[in-house]
Amino acid sequence: MRVVIARCSVDYVGRLTAHLPLATRLLMVKADGSVLIHSDGGSYKPLNWMSPPCSMAQLEPTADEAEEGVQSVWSVQHAKSEDRLHVRIHEVLHDSSHDLGIDPGLIKDGVEAQLQQLLAEHITTLGEGYTLIRREYMTAIGPVDIMCRDADGATVAVELKRRGDIDGVEQLTRYLELLNRDPHLAPVSGVFAAQLIKPQARVLAEDRGIRCVTLDYEALKGMDDTEARLF
Structure with a gap:
């Protein structure tokens, strides 16, 4: 799992359109390919996400994006639809990867x-x-x-x-x-x-x-x- 804390803005385009303005957020890229964007409050659920199967490319910002302070862009494309997630990263505060191994699954009550x-x-x-x-x-x-x-x-x-x-x-x-x-x-x-x-x-x-x-x-x-x- 890759864990990134960054100042970023997020746009989701596809069956619905959603925009998250520039703020500091937690970005998670899981081994199954899913990408999740979390805030520090409000809910345990992500603010936005892309479920697998999907692919992610890390791109250089356009000239206009660079002028706005964007350092890099995550472009996440769903494999079975036109849904896309664009994460424009302005500043990376933390970036680490961890191998969590095989999860034993939920033990039910x-x-x-x-x-x-x-x-x-x-x-x-x-x-x-x-x-x-x-x-x-x-x-x-x-x-x-x-x-x-x-x-x-x-x-x-x-x-x-x-x-x-x-x-x-x-x-x-x-x-x-x-x-x-x-x-x-x-x-x-x-x-x-x-x-x-x-x-x-x-x-x-x-x-x-x-x-x-x-x-x-x-x-x-x-x-x-x-x-x-x-x-």
Whole structure:
């Protein structure tokens, strides 16, 4: 990971247009190619970003940019769209690179882990004819909570949360972009499942063709009532 603290301005051009005026910001370039721009407050989320697959080139400023004090320009181009991110750097305060190694992934809390186990055991909760492929399906960017097939045999990726927010939808979107590049799996659809799904997350998910499912934890537990077993 490359970490840069710099005085910069940022422009995003593509499906939407956004501008960040000149200020001191944290720039992150991750090993997966993503580029994120953070401020020192307001939110844990980046102010702007470019998700992979994308490529970044470090360019010399134009004559007009140089007159304005720009020292270098990061040009980030998405590989599958016309979306572009331009970072005009006026002053670099810090620039370092770090090898973080292989991340072991998120260790889920008890309820979320049990939700995953229960849903995997009762996968038809998602629909009649659903069958389980496996839990924790590993990808290059992390494990998909559940991979399964629908009644028609199509692949479905499931992201599970206790409280479903926009970050969970973004996470599932990244998994779907990657999984759909595999001809043995594509087309892969997505299900965003949680005990509670925030309205903004539901709107974003549905806009991206992701189905939302609200899970009843107690009902799932009741489907496997150990007291009712004969053996």
